[in-house]
Amino acid sequence: MKHRFTILLAVFILLTGVTLGAQAQKIEINFWSLFTGGDGEFFDGMVKEFNASQNEIIMKTDTVKFDNYYIKLTAALAAKNAPDVVVMHQDRLSSYVPSGSILPLNNYVEKVGVDMSTFEQAPLSSCTFDGKIYAIPLDVHPLIMYYNTALFEKAGITKAPESLEELFAAAQAVQEKTGAIGISADNTTAVYKAYTLTRMFMSMLKEQGFTTLNATNTKANFNNAAGVKAYQALSDMVNKYNVTPKQLDYDSAVANFKLGKAGIHFNGVWVTGTFEQQPGLKFAAVKFPALFGANASWAGSHTFAIPTQKTMDEKRILAAVKFIDWMTAHGYLWAKAGHVPTRKTAVETAEFKSLPYRSGYSDASKYTFPPPDTPKWPQCYDAISDSLEESIALNRDAKTALATMEQVVNAILTK
């Protein structure tokens, strides 16, 4: 009796093991997500849908608190035990490409058959170094212009400002006729660094055909007539036309627009979600205007990269690429978080077009440009932000401001 039961139990366990083993034909790949809050919910929803949509690959994601993300990631990359897929901001890629910490993907996307021509070229070329694709962009989150349509109507403004003159005219009209703030764009660091100034400066420079650093990333490229025009525009907002309050920090800049107290707001697309949830706020969002003739927008970009492992398993890499292909193709789901998809096919879907506001600025992805691809860029970015913030707060003239900034940036680049 006893023996029979034991045998039955053993057979049962064996059968279970065999069926489980058969199921384990699915490849399990893992991923670190830095998306928390609203972004996090949308992203995790997409991963669930990916897992449900096919039987070959299971994606397991692990959310890392954003503050610690790059520290944890760098440590894992150094130890070569990072997950199969990671998210990286585009401006961080040049820190990891030279050391070979992430894989070039050209061969793998060809093997999987990803149609690279469906990607918007601007974001994709930002992920390409020396002709090799090191990451695939999921989205671009550019600097755009939000404006309050109710306040515009009250102030008698009929269309979104397109030139610098129109911008200041609209801002002044809003202030005089409605009492609201003309342009709510942050210029002071409090809880958040006042990066908006730098993003506007870089965009204005590019609109005039100038990159922030020279072609070899060895010198600053903004102490010239173009830089003067860009700096002057930013300074005039606060110091000449008084359409932007002094000592305005990021939280106040967003809150002012959200509460209907500001006509125009410059910020990244990520605040679309918070504005559309504000009852009674009537607004529109368009790409950053061509203040100096051409269109150009600073943009960040979330990209997918595949870390180099101690032993490369091609099956896992191909599975990861398939995951990336699916996620980017379904970019209209990600657009719910406000971001702009990078694949033309995603933007052309009915699902994307039915989302409010986003179609108004999706063309911004054509005019985005990457920041300089040098590992010293994060330090330059911070230095430029501090310098612009200081110069505008102290109302420095353009010549002095740009000379000071150039000195600091060149010191970083040559050391």
Next chain:
Amino acid sequence: MAILSGVSMRYRDKYTARDIALFSAPYLVVYVAFLVFPVLYGIHISFFDWDILSAKKFIGIGNFAKAFRDPNFLSSFAHTIQFVLLSTPTIIVTGFLLALLAIKPGKTGKAAETVFFLPYILSTTVVGTLWGWLFQKDFGLFNQVLSALRLSPVGWLTDPAHAMISIVIATIWWTSGFNMILFSTAIKQIPDEIYDSARIDGAGRTAILFRITIPLLRDTTLLVVILQLIASFKVFGQVFVMTGGGPYNTTQVLVQYVYRTGFSYFQLGYASAMSVLLFLVILSISGFQFILGKKRK
């Protein structure tokens, strides 16, 4: 000890020594692995150029020389010193005054002790976020009160003239309770007889405070001063959350610069070198304090 006194000398020493080793081993293992080793390794890294992803490059005292020529190092060090000078005396004195309240008999004393110590258990991020919003220029509570009173709002965290002071205020609220506990415990240990005989001799409250209480607290005060100095030199969390080092870098403290250099700019050797310099400064000041305190005895 009475049990062991009948046992032979040698046996007792061996037994006690073994016990000491065994019982402290678990703690010592963790201490050495997670405190001593990282500190020594950090000192080791400070002589190299290292971006964590590539190999280390030995550069001798290159990082230290770089620090003294780096305006960001010098300015963030100055901001740390500014914070130390503003916060150390105020937090110590506030702690002492709160202790005088906490030693009052009955419910008043107990309530004071609890209420004033509570902020200390909050984390840095909570305190920084809370006070960041209280001080917020356009929507924070303080400026809303000022506007209601028809006064103009203050740029508590956005005006370089006020930012550091605002951070100090938040820190006083947060950490005075710790010094209060140290002081009140020490005061409670002063024998009642001393106070009684002073009162009989006709000493008033002020005289008792300055001639008896404070002098008898000398050892505790020395401890509090050293602990407070060390904590103030290491300031980072609440500054980072409340101002991010702003406006335009005017409140960036040394630890924040070390953090940025190491983890944002991938210069771990240089970051370690700056940490070593901070360590030497704290060590010398604390050591100096300690010797000075011992001498007076």
